[in-house]
Amino acid sequence: MSESVIRMENIVKRYYVGKPNELEILHGISLSVEEGEFLSIVGESGSGKSTLMNIIGVLDRQTEGDYYLEGQDVNSMTDEVRSAVRNRRIGFVFQNFNLLPRANALKNVMVPLMYGEEKVKDQKERAMEMLKMVGMDERAGHRPNELSGGQKQRVAIARAMINDPAIILADEPTGALDSKTGHLVMDLFHRLHEEQGKTIVLITHSQELASETQRIVTLLDGDIVNDKGGAR
Amino acid sequence: MFLENIKEAFASILSNKMRSLLTMLGIIIGVSSVIIITTIGGSIQSTLTATLNSMGGNMISAYVQARYPETDEEWATWTYPDMRDEDYVSQEMIDGLMAAYPDEITGIAAQNYLGSGQIKDDTDADIYANVSINGITPEYLDYMKLKIRKGRNLTSEDNKRKKRVCVVADTMVKNYFGDRNPIGEQISVATEAGVFEFVIVGVYEYNPALFGRVDVTVAEKDRSTEMMIPLQTCFRLQGNDQSGYEYFNLMVAPLADVEKATADVLEYFNEIYARNDKFNIYAYNMASDMGMINTVINVITIAVSGIAAISLIVGGVGVMNIMLVSITERTREIGVRMALGAKRRIIRMQFVIEAIVLCLIGGIIGILIGIGIGALLGQVAGFVIQNMYADYANYIIMDIHPSVTAIGLSLFFSMLTGVFFGYYPANKASKMEVIDALRYE
Numbered sequence: 185m186s187e188s189v190i191r192m193e194n195i196v197k198r199y200y201v202g203k204p205n206e207l208e209i210l211h212g213i214s215l216s217v218e219e220g221e222f223l224s225i226v227g228e229s230g231s232g233k234s235t236l237m238n239i240i241g242v243l244d245r246q247t248e249g250d251y252y253l254e255g256q257d258v259n260s261m262t263d264e265v266r267s268a269v270r271n272r273r274i275g276f277v278f279q280n281f282n283l284l285p286r287a288n289a290l291k292n293v294m295v296p297l298m299y300g301e302e303k304v305k306d307q308k309e310r311a312m313e314m315l316k317m318v319g320m321d322e323r324a325g326h327r328p329n330e331l332s333g334g335q336k337q338r339v340a341i342a343r344a345m346i347n348d349p350a351i352i353l354a355d356e357p358t359g360a361l362d363s364k365t366g367h368l369v370m371d372l373f374h375r376l377h378e379e380q381g382k383t384i385v386l387i388t389h390s391q392e393l394a395s396e397t398q399r400i401v402t403l404l405d406g407d408i409v410n411d412k413g414g415a416r
Numbered sequence: 417m418f419l420e421n422i423k424e425a426f427a428s429i430l431s432n433k434m435r436s437l438l439t440m441l442g443i444i445i446g447v448s449s450v451i452i453i454t455t456i457g458g459s460i461q462s463t464l465t466a467t468l469n470s471m472g473g474n475m476i477s478a479y480v481q482a483r484y485p486e487t488d489e490e491w492a493t494w495t496y497p498d499m500r501d502e503d504y505v506s507q508e509m510i511d512g513l514m515a516a517y518p519d520e521i522t523g524i525a526a527q528n529y530l531g532s533g534q535i536k537d538d539t540d541a542d543i544y545a546n547v548s549i550n551g552i553t554p555e556y557l558d559y560m561k562l563k564i565r566k567g568r569n570l571t572s573e574d575n576k577r578k579k580r581v582c583v584v585a586d587t588m589v590k591n592y593f594g595d596r597n598p599i600g601e602q603i604s605v606a607t608e609a610g611v612f613e614f615v616i617v618g619v620y621e622y623n624p625a626l627f628g629r630v631d632v633t634v635a636e637k638d639r640s641t642e643m644m645i646p647l648q649t650c651f652r653l654q655g656n657d658q659s660g661y662e663y664f665n666l667m668v669a670p671l672a673d674v675e676k677a678t679a680d681v682l683e684y685f686n687e688i689y690a691r692n693d694k695f696n697i698y699a700y701n702m703a704s705d706m707g708m709i710n711t712v713i714n715v716i717t718i719a720v721s722g723i724a725a726i727s728l729i730v731g732g733v734g735v736m737n738i739m740l741v742s743i744t745e746r747t748r749e750i751g752v753r754m755a756l757g758a759k760r761r762i763i764r765m766q767f768v769i770e771a772i773v774l775c776l777i778g779g780i781i782g783i784l785i786g787i788g789i790g791a792l793l794g795q796v797a798g799f800v801i802q803n804m805y806a807d808y809a810n811y812i813i814m815d816i817h818p819s820v821t822a823i824g825l826s827l828f829f830s831m832l833t834g835v836f837f838g839y840y841p842a843n844k845a846s847k848m849e850v851i852d853a854l855r856y857e
Contacts, residue, residue: 243755244851264759271757282752282854286427298420299757343756 187255189350189383190217190240196248197235209235211406212249217351217385222377224386224394227403234355236403237387241274241353242266254350271299275344279356281336283328289315289339290324296347314342318372334365341372351383352376358393370396417762418769425770428742429777439738440778442731443833446724447779447826451786452793453720454822457713459794462815463801464709475525476666476678478685478699480505503695504660505685513684519669520677525556526664530650531607532640535592545592546640547584547605549612551650556665557583567599567618574617575646582614585622585641605643612653614645666699674701728829731778732837739771739841750845751853764839764846771838772831779830786826787818 197210209232217223227233238244239251242258251258253273261269276282283292293311315321318338328336337357344352354373358366370393376382386397394400402410429436480503485494514521532548554570562569565586574581582603589598604613622641668677678701685697743750750763758766794816 238851241755243854267754267757267759270755276755282748282755284749284752286424286431295753296756298417299753299759299762 188216188252189219189221189254190215190385191252191255192216192239192249193251194249195236195239195246195251197232197239197244198247201247209406210239210246213406213408215401215408215411217383219350219383220377220381221399222373222382222384222386222397223399223401224388224397225401225403226388226391226394228389230405231403232406233387233389233403237353237355237385240351240385241276242270267299268301271296271301272347273350275341275347275349275352277337277340277344277352277354277357279359281328281333281340281360283336283339283343285328288325288327289320289331289342292328292339293343293346296343300347311342311346314346315339317345318342332365333361334368337361337365337369338372341369341376345376345382351385353385353387355387356389357386358390359388366393421766421769422773424766425773428770429774432742435738436774436777439734440731440774440781442727442734443775443778443830444731444782444785446727446731447782447830448786448789449720449727450724450826451783451818451822452790453717454819455787455790455816456794456797457717458819458822459790459816460797460801461710461713462817463798474668474670474674474701476521476668476674476681476699476701477663478505478666478681478697479663480661480695481698482694483696497694499662499695501660503692504662505664505697506660509685509688510661510664513666513681516684517677517680520672520680521666522669523667524661524664525553525667526647526661527552527556528647528650528654528662530612530645530653531605531609533605533607535588535603535605537592543592545588546638547588547643548640549582549605549607549643549645549650551647552644553647557644562623563621565619565621566597567616569618569620570644570646575648578649578652579646580612580614580649581617581645583618583620583644584616585643586619587622587636587639588641588643589619591637609654614643620644668701675707677701725829728833732775732833735771735774735834736837736841738774739767739838740844742770743767743841743845747848747853747856750848751850751856754848754850755854760846763848764842767842767845768835768838771842772834775830775834775838776827779827782830783823783826790818791816 192213192215195210195213195215196208199207199209213236225233225236235244239246242253242261245259253269256269258266258269270276283289284295287295290308290311293314294307297307297310312321312324315324318341320335320338320342323331323335323339328339331339337360341352341357352373357373358369361369373384373386374396377384384397386393388394397413399413400410401408480499482497485491510524514523528551530549530551532546535545535547537543552570554572554575557570562583564583567583570581570583573579584598592598592603593601598616598619601616602613603616604611666677666681668674678699681699682697685699689696753763754760798816
C-alpha cells in the first residue's frame with residue numbers, strides 16, 4: 185500500500201514550554217489521511233483544531249510526536265524546505281481569503297508560482313486555467329476589493345490548486361460567507377474531490393458542513409473523540 | 417522574481433503616495449542640493465576656464481623691463497633706460513628655454529608693438545579709424561583663435577618674407593570701409609614712428625576679452641583696435657632686422673602646471689640676465705586667479721555635500737521608520753506570502769528592494785529638481801558675471817551643464833541609503849513566525 189498523505193503519531197503541542205503557565209493544547213493526536221480522502225476536522229473553538237491545522241499545514245511545529253507528509257518527516261526539515269513544502273504540496277484556503285490586496289485575481293493565483301524553486305512556463309496561462317476551473321476567468325483583472333466574498337474564496341481556491349498540491353487545507357472556508365455562497369464554495373470542493381481526486385482536509389466548527397464529507401474527525405479539548413466514515 | 421519585487425515595490429509605494437513622498441523628502445532635499453551646487457559650481461568653473469583660456473589662461477606672459485632703482489635718491493634722477501640690442505630676448509634664449517623644459521614650454525607667441533595712429537580718408541574728415549599696430553607671430557594668431565570673418569590669417573610665409581600685409585578688426589572695417597570689401601585694399605597709417613602702408617588680407621572678429629579691458633571713456637568710433645602684421649615685417653619697419661623679443665608669450669603644454677612653468681621661466685631668465693644691470697625679465701600667468709576661484713567652488717561643493725550626507729542619513733532614518741510601519745501594517749500579508757511558500761530571504765529581499773526603490777525615486781526626483789533649479793540659478797550666475805564684466809559680455813558664454821559625476825554619485829548613495837536603512841526592517845519582516853504573522857489582526 186502506498187504511503188499515507190498525512191501520518192501523525194502522538195502529536196503533542198504545548199505553549200510556554202517550561203514556564204509556569206505551560207499549556208498543552210494537543211494531547212497526543214494520531215491521525216492518518218489517505219490519498220483522495222475528503223475529511224473534516226470538527227470541534228468547538230478551543231478544541232485545538234486550529235493548532236492541529238497549523239501543524240498539518242507546516243505552519244507550526246509540534247512539541248512532541250511525529251508527522252510525516254507524503255512519507256517525509258516534516259519536523260526534521262529546515263525552514264527553507266518547509267517553505268518549499270508549503271509552496272508545492274499544500275494548498276491553503278483561509279476563512280478570511282488572505283488574498284494580496286494590491287494584486288488582481290490573476291496575480292494572486294500566480295503568487296505560489298512566483299515563490300516556486302523551478303521556473304514554471306506559461307504561468308499566466310496556467311493561472312487562467314485555474315481561474316476558469318473555479319469560474320472566475322472573467323474576473324481575472326479585478327482586485328480583491330472589487331470581488332464578493334464568494335468570488336474571493338474561489339480565487340483563493342484557484343491559488344491553492346495552482347501547484348497541484350498533495351492536500352487542500354481549508355480552514356473554515358465558508359465562515360465568512362452567507363449560506364448560499366458557502367454552499368457554492370462547498371460544491372467546488374466536492375467537484376475537486378470527485379473530478380480530480382484531491383485530498384481535502386476541511387477544518388470547521390459546523391457539524392452540518394462536516395456531515396457533507398466522507399470522514400469526520402471530532403476534536404474535543406485536544407483529543408480525537410470520534411473518527412467515523414474513514415473506511416471507503 | 418526580481419522584476420516582480422520591483423513591480424510590487426512600486427505598487428506599494430504608489431498605494432501610499434503622500435506618505436512615500438514625505439518619506440523621500442530628506443533624500444530629495446539632500447540630492448537636489450548637491451546637484452544644484454555642482455551644476456552652478458561646475459558651470460561657473462567651466463565658463464571661467466573657457467573665458468580665461470581665451471584670454472591666455474594657459475600662457476605665460478613675459479616681457480623685458482628695466483630694473484627699477486631701490487632708493488629714493490636714485491629715483492630722483494632715474495630715467496627709463498634705452499634698450500640696447502643685447503637687452504632683447506634672443507631666439508637662442510627661447511630655444512634654450514624650450515630645450516630646458518620641453519614638457520612645459522611648447523612655443524613662443526611673440527608680439528611687438530610698432531605704433532598707433534590713424535587711418536584717414538583724404539576726401540572725408542569724418543571717415544577715419546584708430547589702430548594700434550602689432551607685429552605678431554602667425555603661430556600666436558592661431559593660438560589666439562581669432563575668428564577670421566573675411567580673407568585669411570597671417571601665415572609664416574608672410575612673416576618670413578616680411579610682407580607688408582595686415583589683418584584688421586571687423587569694427588575698424590565697419591568704421592572705415594562701411595559695407596565695402598576691404599580685402600586687397602591698401603591703407604596708410606600715420607603713427608608716431610612714421611607712416612606705414614599695408615595691404616589688408618584678412619578681417620577678424622574683434623574680441624575685447626583678448627586684448628584687455630575696453631576704454632569705455634572713448635566713443636566707440638574712436639576706440640583703437642589691434643592691427644596685426646607679421647612680426648618680422650614689424651622688426652624691419654622699426655629699422656632693425658634683429659629678431660629679439662621685448663614682449664612675448666610662452667605657450668604652456670596642455671597638461672603642464674602653469675605656476676611651476678612660470679617659476680621655471682623666471683629662474684631661467686634670471687640666470688641669463690644676472691649680468692645685465694639695467695634690464696630683467698618678468699613673467700606672469702592668469703592661472704592663479706582661476707586656481708583661487710576653483711578652490712572656493714570646491715570648498716563650497718564639499719560643504720554642501722557634507723550637508724547632503726547628513727540629509728541623506730536623516731532621510732534614511734525616515735525611510736527606515738516608514739518601512740517599520742509598513743511592515744507592521746503588512747504583517748498579515750507577510751504571513752500569507754510565507755504560507756504560500758515565500759522563503760525568509762525572499763521576504764527580506766522584497767522589503768530591501770522596496771526601500772531601495774523608495775530611495776531611488778527620491779534620488780531621481782531630487783536630481784530632476786536639482787537640474788531644474790541648478791539651470792535656473794546657473795542662468796542667474798551667468799547674468800551676474802556678464803554684468804560684472806559687461807565689456808566682455810558677448811564673449812562670456814555661460815556653459816550650464818549638470819555634473820554627470822554628481823548625478824551618478826547621487827543615485828549610488830540613494831541606493832546605498834535604501835540598502836542600509838532598509839535592511840533592518842526587511843530583516844525584521846523575514847524573522848516573523850509565519851503562524852503569528854498569519855493570525856495578526
